[in-house]
Amino acid sequence: MISLYQLSGSSWTHTNTPPFRSLHHSASGVSIIGDGQFPKPGEISLAHRGVLFLDEIAEFTKKTLDMLRQPLESGIVSISRTQATITYPASFILIGAMNPCPCGYAGSNTHYCTCSPKQIIVYQNKLSGPLRDRFDINLSLRPVDLKSDKSSKEEPSSSIRVRVEEARKRQYDRYGKEISNGRVSYHTLLQTSPLTPYQERTLQQFSVKKNWSNRTQIKIIRLARTISDLQGSDGITDQSIWEAVKLNNIKEIKKVSGNKVYAHIPGNN
Numbered sequence: 001m002i003s004l005y006q007l008s009g010s011s012w013t014h015t016n017t018p019p020f021r022s023l024h025h026s027a028s029g030v031s032i033i034g035d036g037q038f039p040k041p042g043e044i045s046l047a048h049r050g051v052l053f054l055d056e057i058a059e060f061t062k063k064t065l066d067m068l069r070q071p072l073e074s075g076i077v078s079i080s081r082t083q084a085t086i087t088y089p090a091s092f093i094l095i096g097a098m099n100p101c102p103c104g105y106a107g108s109n110t111h112y113c114t115c116s117p118k119q120i121i122v123y124q125n126k127l128s129g130p131l132r133d134r135f136d137i138n139l140s141l142r143p144v145d146l147k148s149d150k151s152s153k154e155e156p157s158s159s160i161r162v163r164v165e166e167a168r169k170r171q172y173d174r175y176g177k178e179i180s181n182g183r184v185s186y187h188t189l190l191q192t193s194p195l196t197p198y199q200e201r202t203l204q205q206f207s208v209k210k211n212w213s214n215r216t217q218i219k220i221i222r223l224a225r226t227i228s229d230l231q232g233s234d235g236i237t238d239q240s241i242w243e244a245v246k247l248n249n250i251k252e253i254k255k256v257s258g259n260k261v262y263a264h265i266p267g268n269n
Helices: 003-008 029-033 062-066 067-075 119-123 155-174 185-191 197-210 214-231 238-248
Strands: 020-023 051-053 076-081 085-089 093-098 135-142 260-264
Touching: 029 062, 062 076, 067 076, 135 238, 155 214, 185 214, 197 238, 197 260, 214 238
Parallel strands: 020 051, 051 093
Antiparallel strands: 076 085, 093 260, 135 260
C-alpha cells in the first residue's frame, strides 16, 4: 500500500486499519481509475484491500461508473499507453449509497415526493444493469429513530469480529489456501460445497421468475456460502439461500422506501 500511495503522490499514515476512500460525485474517471502520461494509481488502487465509498452514486456520470466494472471483476486495473501497459491492484469493497428519487422522498411517510414515475425510473437507471449485476448486497434503508434505545438488542462489534475470524479460518481450511468465497473459482466452490437438489430447484425457480443472469446466480451461491460460514455450518443451508436472495433483492421502483445502499464485496464475502 505504501508503494501505491508513493506512486500517486498521496500522503500515507502507517496504520493497520484498511484504507477507506470516500469520493465526491464530481470526481473524474481519470482520478478514480488512474491515468496520465505516466499512469498513477487511481482511487480504486488506493482503496486496495479496503473500502471505496461512493455517496450519491447516481450523481456520478454513467461513463465513470461503468469504468469500475472490469476492476470489480478482476481485482486489478490495467492502463495502456503507447510506451507501456501498467497494471495496479484494485481489489476493494465498493459501497454506494443513493436516494430513491431525485427529491429523495419516494416512499417516505413524512414527506411528499415531487418526482414523477418517469423521473424516478430515469434516476434509478443511472446505474447500468451490468454494474448493478456486480453488487453482492442491495438494501433499501428506512430512517432510524434515534430516540428509541435498541442498543441492548444489537450484537457488539467484538463478537462479530470473532465470527468473521472463525468464518475466515473455515474458508482457509476448506480451500487449503488464503482465499475467500468471493474469489475462489466457481468449480471449487461447488465441489467443496455442493447444493442439494432442493436448493438447486429453489435457485432455478428464482432465476426464471426474476430473470437472473448467470453472474447473479453465482453471486447468490457465494453469498449463501459465506452466511453459512458465519453461522458455523459445514454445508450451505437452506436458510442461507433465502437470506442471500433477500440481501440481493432489488425492490420495484414504486415500492422503494428510504435510501438505497449497494455493496460489492470482492474477496471478502
